[in-house]
Amino acid sequence: MSRFDGGAAASRDMTLGRLVGAVLVEQGIADLFCIPGDFTMQLSRELLQTDGLSLRTMSHEYGTTLAALGYAVGRRVPGAVCFTYGVGVLNATNGIAQAYVERVPLIVLSGAPGQRERDAPVFLHHTVVDDDTQYRVMREVTAHQVRISDPHRALAQLREAVAVALAQSRPVYVEIPRDLYLAPVRYTPAPRLAAPPPAYSQPAWDAAHATLALLRAARQPVLVPGLEIKRYDLAAPVTRIVETLALPWVASPMSRIALSPDHPNYRGVYAGPASPAQVTRELLADCDALLLLGEPNSDVNMGIASAIPAGQLVQAYDGVVRVGRETYPAATADFVTALAEISRPRDGGLPDLRREQKPFLLPQPVHEAPDTDAPDDEALTPYHVIDELNRHFAAHPDTTLVVDCGDAFFMSLGMFPADVLTSSLYMSMGIAVPGALGYQLGSGRRPVVLVGDGAFHMTGQELMHARQAGVSPIVIVLNNQRWTSLSADDADESLTRQAALDFAALAQCYGVPGLTATRTGQLREHLAYALTRDEPVLIDAQVDPTQRSYLCERFFDAIKNQQHLPRL
Known part of the structure; x- marks a missing residue:
């Protein structure tokens, strides 16, 4: 039985529009953020009939998308938005791009012209160049795109989109022609999906062993737990690495609270000269090996990795791990899990912070x-x-x-x-x-x-x-x-x-x-x-x-x- 199968006895007939709502609810999504339009009005009516789903209408597509991002972070499920064709989705594109860069799972639902409308020799309103313009734009800012054309394949296509959103922690795009909203389909419930757990990967293990070899030669290594650590719930293995290897760690402006700042190895937020605490600036100035886990080298974190010689940098982000001058095709989760598994205590511990080092570093009771x-x-x-x-x-x-x-x-x-x-x-x-x-x-x-x-x-x-x-x-x-x-x-x-x-x-x-x-x-x-x-x-x-x-x-x-x- 497929992990999507819930048993034939639980199956029931419904419209395609209601099927969309049912798939959202089975993923733990209780709120859909939307602005109805002429290409989605009937879809919105169908979604309103979905038990367990509330439609949250707002004022502008950009703000609506940002609300869905906040929802995704707060509820730890994909956010979901629904907009009309052309003017709606294009208004939302900046927010969708933000979800892509900030690694937030988001399901973008859009209405679209029906097949007869596409075939007619008429230039439809809301169209830019042709009826594929929006789809091409979405290729640039989403991790997965699908246009539903066969109602009977919609259930599998919707669940595949959700799976990609969770696996990549990025937005996905689902386009539904408006002549299909009332199409009869059969819905079979399924368990809620989750991001795939860390898996054994030989490149990840090779990268982990290479990282330990690099750290053995380092005098002052520093770890930065980044955005992917937060998005993929990797705090536990990264904390194990920090504690086993006695590594000081700093947050960056992009990834505060990826680990608890109450941890004794915490050394503040690093933002180059803008770092609030002097001890943070001094630590990175003396660093001779940097582990940048789950975050790009960005101007926002002051190009934190740029000051480290290439041979002394470990960076894991977006499916690639770089250790020194070697590159390994491995997910950050797989690499972090492997490194936590093989780490053994380093010689010497991490000295406690002195009282005079704590201002601007730790909250006061x-x-x-x-x-x-x-x-x-x-x-x-x-x-x-x-x-x-x-x-x-x-x-x-x-x-x-x-x-x-x-x-x-x-x-x-x-x-x-x-x-x-x-x-x-x-x-x-x-x-x-x-x-x-x-x-x-x-x-x-x-x-x-x-x-x-x-x-x-x-x-x-x-x-x-x-x-x-x-x-x-x-x-x-x-x-x-x-x-x-x-x-x-x-x-x-x-x-x-x-x-x-x-x-x-x-x-x-x-x-x-x-x-x-x-x-x-x-x-x-x-x-x-x-x-x-x-x-x-x-x-x-x-x-x-x-x-x-x-x-x-x-x-x-x-x-x-x-x-x-x-x-x-």
């Missing part, structure tokens, strides 16, 4: 959290926002931070939430508000959101759907009326200036309580008030437009030096 760092009547700056949120996270250590790109992202490098959801590699603005809605729907946990005013202008309107969805994020808008992360220079004001909006008043229009904070004490009071409310709350945190966080300053100065760009 709640009883030690500062409460008099800044006078309550002092005007808000990025530094004060960092301090106040760290106080909040110390008191509520299970809180996830959903943070957008810009200075908000760099400020978050100095914060200590339980987890972080952001666009850390693709770096596309807009994820914070819709991502938080999806995250809370998926996880049931209330997040704190940190978003700049520029990013809020892009997708913040999705907050109007929070109350209807039954979610209650605490949204802090960094209102400095500028794209400050690009430049805080007065000479660039005409390029970076944002409209002076009253975000607290705007929140009221969205049916959300809005509060304004211009002083540190007000921000603290508003956070405390938000915790007493079982509803979404927005705090308009008005900060000086001429200031940006020191982490942002360091990062962009380093990027300019790295790329030989002029300094502003």
Whole structure:
């Protein structure tokens, strides 16, 4: 019996549209994010009839897709979206591309012209070049594409798409002609699929043995657990490697909380000169062997591997493991599992951190959290926002931070939430508000959101759907009326200036309580008030437009030096 077979007795007849919903539900997906259109209206009607599936309609396809990304991360199942042909899916393409780069499984459902429409000598609305344009675009930003043409093969094709999304932790594309939504099909239930477990692979074992040989010659090796470690739940074998080999490990901006920062071998977030802790910068400066596991060498992690001679680098990412100058075709999961299996204790242990090395590296216990760092009547700056949120996270250590790109992202490098959801590699603005809605729907946990005013202008309107969805994020808008992360220079004001909006008043229009904070004490009071409310709350945190966080300053100065760009 196939793993997709659930037994003939459980089979039942239904329409193809309802079959799509049934496959989503059997995979643990309880919410489908969508914007109905003329090519999907009947499909949406059929999906509404699916037991266990709620349709979450939103305002724009990009924000809708970001909500599905947050949902996938929060619920640990593939996200699912459904859009109309052409204008809908193409609007969503930036979010789909983000899922591809950030390694988030996502099922993209799209309507399409029926066969007779395709054959007719008429140029259909929503078409760009021809009726295959959208399909060609999706080839670039999804790991698997299928156009359903035979209703009786749809069940197998849908499950194959889900299997690819899980195996590759990337989006897949399913196109359904609109003349097939009511086609009769037979549905046979099946167990929920899962990503394939690590498997024995000779190249993976060869790479693991080569890695141990490299480490034996190293004086100061460092491990970086990357994005794939998080996506594929590989924390246990990587922790075993860290402990057995007595390796210090650092997070990167892309992969915070891949392992627990409470681990004694943790040495901070590495972002080159923007690293919050001095001990982190010193550790990487002295590193003579680097294990970069599950992450590309990116400008976001300051090209962390570029400073290491090629012969002293181990990098596993996207099906390839490089050990020194040798390359092995092996999945990161297979390699990590093999390395954990054969690792034996190295000579010498890892010294404990000294007290003076811990600032900016580890969160302070709640009883030690500062409460008099800044006078309550002092005007808000990025530094004060960092301090106040760290106080909040110390008191509520299970809180996830959903943070957008810009200075908000760099400020978050100095914060200590339980987890972080952001666009850390693709770096596309807009994820914070819709991502938080999806995250809370998926996880049931209330997040704190940190978003700049520029990013809020892009997708913040999705907050109007929070109350209807039954979610209650605490949204802090960094209102400095500028794209400050690009430049805080007065000479660039005409390029970076944002409209002076009253975000607290705007929140009221969205049916959300809005509060304004211009002083540190007000921000603290508003956070405390938000915790007493079982509803979404927005705090308009008005900060000086001429200031940006020191982490942002360091990062962009380093990027300019790295790329030989002029300094502003």
